[in-house]
Amino acid sequence: MKFFALIWRNMARKKVRTTLTIGSYAVALFLFGLLATIQTAFNQGVDVAGADRLVTRNKISLIMPLPVAYKERMLQLPGVKEVTYASWFGGKYQDDKNFFPQFAIDTDTWLRVYPEFKVPPAQWSAFLADREGCVIGQATAAKYGFKIGDRVPIIATIFGGVWEFNVDGIYTGHRQEDDVTQFWFHGAYLEERRQWGKGMVGWYVIRVKDPDRAIYVSKAIDDRFANSSWETKTETESAFASGFVKQMGNIKLLILVIGTVVFFTLLLVTGNTMAMAVRERTGELAVLKTIGFRNGTVLWLVLAESLGYAIQGGVIGLAAVKLYTLRGDPTGGMLPLFYLSAGKMALGLAVTLALGAAAGIIPAWLAMRLRIVEALRRV
Amino acid sequence: MVRIDGNGGGTSLIRVRNLDKAYVRGGQAVHVLRGLNLDVEEGEFVAFMGPSGSGKTTLLNLLGGLDLPSSGSITVAGDEITALSAAKLTAWRARHVGFIFQMYNLMPVLTAFQNVELPLLLTRLSKAERRAHAEAALELVGLKDRIGHYPRELSGGQEQRVAIARAIVADPTFLLCDEPTGDLDRASADEVMDLLHRLCADYGKTILLVTHDPRAAERARTLLHLEKGALVEAVKKHEA
Numbered sequence: 001m002k003f004f005a006l007i008w009r010n011m012a013r014k015k016v017r018t019t020l021t022i023g024s025y026a027v028a029l030f031l032f033g034l035l036a037t038i039q040t041a042f043n044q045g046v047d048v049a050g051a052d053r054l055v056t057r058n059k060i061s062l063i064m065p066l067p068v069a070y071k072e073r074m075l076q077l078p079g080v081k082e083v084t085y086a087s088w089f090g091g092k093y094q095d096d097k098n099f100f101p102q103f104a105i106d107t108d109t110w111l112r113v114y115p116e117f118k119v120p121p122a123q124w125s126a127f128l129a130d131r132e133g134c135v136i137g138q139a140t141a142a143k144y145g146f147k148i149g150d151r152v153p154i155i156a157t158i159f160g161g162v163w164e165f166n167v168d169g170i171y172t173g174h175r176q177e178d179d180v181t182q183f184w185f186h187g188a189y190l191e192e193r194r195q196w197g198k199g200m201v202g203w204y205v206i207r208v209k210d211p212d213r214a215i216y217v218s219k220a221i222d223d224r225f226a227n228s229s230w231e232t233k234t235e236t237e238s239a240f241a242s243g244f245v246k247q248m249g250n251i252k253l254l255i256l257v258i259g260t261v262v263f264f265t266l267l268l269v270t271g272n273t274m275a276m277a278v279r280e281r282t283g284e285l286a287v288l289k290t291i292g293f294r295n296g297t298v299l300w301l302v303l304a305e306s307l308g309y310a311i312q313g314g315v316i317g318l319a320a321v322k323l324y325t326l327r328g329d330p331t332g333g334m335l336p337l338f339y340l341s342a343g344k345m346a347l348g349l350a351v352t353l354a355l356g357a358a359a360g361i362i363p364a365w366l367a368m369r370l371r372i373v374e375a376l377r378r379v
Numbered sequence: 380m381v382r383i384d385g386n387g388g389g390t391s392l393i394r395v396r397n398l399d400k401a402y403v404r405g406g407q408a409v410h411v412l413r414g415l416n417l418d419v420e421e422g423e424f425v426a427f428m429g430p431s432g433s434g435k436t437t438l439l440n441l442l443g444g445l446d447l448p449s450s451g452s453i454t455v456a457g458d459e460i461t462a463l464s465a466a467k468l469t470a471w472r473a474r475h476v477g478f479i480f481q482m483y484n485l486m487p488v489l490t491a492f493q494n495v496e497l498p499l500l501l502t503r504l505s506k507a508e509r510r511a512h513a514e515a516a517l518e519l520v521g522l523k524d525r526i527g528h529y530p531r532e533l534s535g536g537q538e539q540r541v542a543i544a545r546a547i548v549a550d551p552t553f554l555l556c557d558e559p560t561g562d563l564d565r566a567s568a569d570e571v572m573d574l575l576h577r578l579c580a581d582y583g584k585t586i587l588l589v590t591h592d593p594r595a596a597e598r599a600r601t602l603l604h605l606e607k608g609a610l611v612e613a614v615k616k617h618e619a
Contacts, residue, residue: 002500009488287484290445291498291545292473294466372445376480 003297007304010277018309021273025313025355026320028266029348033321035255036344040177041335042251043241052081052211053113054218055240056204059231063088065200066230068191071106074206077224079217081209084109087190087202089183091154091163093144100140102154102183104190106201113207116174123148123169131189133168137180141170143328154183159194177337181329205237263355270359274306278363285367286375299368306360307353314352318345380420381601383610387418392553392585393442394418398451400437400608411437413608415451419587424579426588426599433605435589436557442587443476443555444468456552473501477546481558483538485530491517491541492526498549516544520574536567543574553585554578560595572598 011018056074058064065087074083089102107128111117119127119135127133136146146152150167165185173180191198208217218234225232235243278285285298293301322340329338380387387394395417401410411434419425427435440446441453444460452461455475463471485494495513504512517523520540530538539559546554556575560568576598578584590596604612 005493006486006489006497006500009486009493013488283484284486287478287480287486288497289469290443290472290478292469292501294469297501373440376445 003301003304007301007308010281010301010305011308014277017273017276021270021309022313022316024266024269025310025352026317028262028355029314029317029352030321030324031262031317032259032348032351033318033340033344034324035259036348037321037325037338037340038335039252039255040341040344041329041338051236051238052208052214053237054206054208054214054221054234055237056206056218056221056232056234057202057240059222059233062203064230065197065202066204066232068199068201070204070225070230070232073224074204074221077217077220079208079210079213079220080206082109082112082207083204084113085187085201085204086110087187087200088158089154089156089185089190090158091156093152093154098144100137100143100181100183102185103202104187105184106187110184113205116178117171118174119169119171127168130166130168131186131192132164132166134165134183134185135169135171136167136184137182138170138172139180139328140183141167146170159190159196163193176339176341179337181337206234263351267355267359270306270309270355271362273309274302274360274363275366277305278302278367282370282375282378285370286372289370289372290376295368298370299364302364302367303357303360306364307356310352310356310359311349314349314356318348380418381423381425381603382418383416383603383612385416385418390420391418392421392423392456393587394452394454395442396452396454398438398441398453399449400434400441400446401449411608412441412448415608415610417603417610419585421585422579422583424576424586424588424598424600426590426596426602427605428590428593428596428602429605434608435605438605439555439557439587439589443478444472473498473549475552477549477551477554479539479542479546479554479556479559481561483530483535483542483562485538485541485545487530490527490529491522491533491544494530494541495544495548497545502549512548513544516548517541519547520544534567535563536570539563539567539571540574543571543578547578547584553587556586556588556590558590558592559588560590560592568592568595 056066056070058066068085071083071085074080084106086103086105089104091102092098093100111119111124123135127135134152140146146167148167148170151164152167153162153164156163171180187201206217206221208214214236218236221234222232288301289295289298318340322345325338325340329335385396395415398412398415399410400412401408403409415438427438429435437446441448442455444463448461452459454460458471460468460471486497489497492513495516496509499509499512514523514526517526520543522537522540522544525533525537525541530541533541554575559575560571563571572595575586575588579586579600586599588595588599596602603610
């Protein structure tokens with residue numbers, strides 16, 4: 001702390017350069033935070049996937065349905081604890097921009113398979129008793145201002161017409177990363193109103209008794225329906241979610257490449273800045289060494305300055321991206337879990353410190369190795 | 380007492396024996412100092428004069444532990460500094476030597492007070508103690524009222540006085556001054572020399588001064604001439 005004034009004053013001596021350097025860190029860390037948030041959002045399904053859950057879909061494609069009769073046949077298989085199903089409704093609320101996922105669910109089993117979702121018992125009972133009822137995630141309810149008792153019209157893009165639902169409940173999640181943007185309504189109501197596809201569901205979610213035997217259960221399910229008109233593909237919920245993400249390309253690799261390029265460029269820029277700063281101050285560093293500053297102290301002074309730029313820029317960038325993500329999903333529903341976790345922020349700060357140290361270490365080393373007599377001659 | 384014949388007694392604060400310094404330039408050895416002997420007792424004020432390239436600054440650098448001789452020894456207050464490791468030499472410099480440069484070499488981003496406080500940051504003094512010491516040093520050089528001023532807000536003479544305050548603030552064993560008046564006008568140069576003289580006369584500081592300025596050299600108690608790397612004469616003078 002004794003040297004704080006010296007470090008701080010040195011950082012402030014070239015205000016434009018300091019501002020640009022800190023700005024570079026801030027922009028890079030903002031980008032880092034944004035990419036990390038996007039990756040988290042894309043991976044939300046993978047991250048929250050239950051270890052004891054399997055997803056069974058049509059072997060041909062996710063958009064192809066499966067018979068509702070499969071439920072009972074799956075329950076007969078050893079290792080299967082619970083089976084539920086859902087169908088994609090694909091509706092919109094008032095406008096194309098107002099997207100949130102609507103599922104027609106098996107109300108008898110849904111919450112037993114997804115225990116992480118919480119609905120007040122009275123609301124759930126009201127929902128079960130109301131054929132046109134729906135339960136909405138708290139994020140979607142908050143976004144559109146839905147309240148219990150509201151009547152919500154949904155334009156059905158797949159099944160046609162405008163379907164009206166009564167808001168009977170609002171669900172929450174146990175964890176921050178749980179998806180609280182969904183809209184659930186009775187699978188029986190869909191079955192009753194739709195003109196085609198009757199007797200079919202979108203996919204099944206199976207809860208197994210022993211997660212260690214999930215792979216054998218998934219094989220047993222697929223074997224059970226092999227050579228039928230509706231063959232299945234069963235995988236762990238995590239693999240299913242991961243495959244869903246991969247349909248959009250290798251997001252993780254893309255983010256990694258962008259992040260690496262940005263940080264490498266930042267390293268070159270800030271490394272050059274620190275090298276310039278040390279070169280300009282050769283005489284001053286020599287004077288410090290002359291009056292008794294040890295080599296290690298000089299090294300630390302330069303390194304601390306480099307870290308100072310990094311920390312300031314990093315904190316600004318991460319704070320900015322945190323504020324940005326607090327506004328929620330900017331895509332109108334494509335990335336419902338759009339938030340920057342504390343862990344990712346800590347990682348961002350660690351990356352910032354590593355970059356600051358890397359940018360400063362060579363100039364700091366050169367400052368430490370400076371020969372006083374030669375440096376003073378240049379003053 | 381100052382002697383250059385190598386026969387100084389054991390009371391010398393600074394004892395230099397058979398000092399050689401050579402550099403290699405373009406593949407050739409250039410001898411800057413040759414077999415130099417010097418004894419300086421505590422409280423002396425010694426000026427070194429000589430033509431450019433005579434080795435004045437090299438001698439000062441060696442006496443201040445900034446450079447190492449090719450051969451020979453330098454002993455200061457019983458410590459043979461030519462035998463110290465680099466780290467120990469740094470610590471020794473902080474404790475024993477106050478440097479005053481021709482171009483002042485103040486930190487432009489620090490105030491007069493912060494510049495003077497710099498050597499004290501290497502000590503275990505508390506913040507309050509550091510403040511007291513730095514203020515006392517600035518008061519001694521007559522600049523207590525400029526404590527919060529930056530170097531750019533001071534005249535050349537004032538900057539050099541701040542540099543002197545920085546040099547004396549940790550109460551070093553001796554001061555090394557390399558052309559301290561070389562960049563000053565006559566009046567400022569006289570002020571600086573008055574100050575150095577007072578430090579020697581009133582506070583018993585040992586001062587070694589390199590200068591081209593005969594008027595500055597006149598203020599020293601002893602004037603030594605360096606020619607081609609050797610001390611050729613010692614003139615004992617009346618106290619100015």
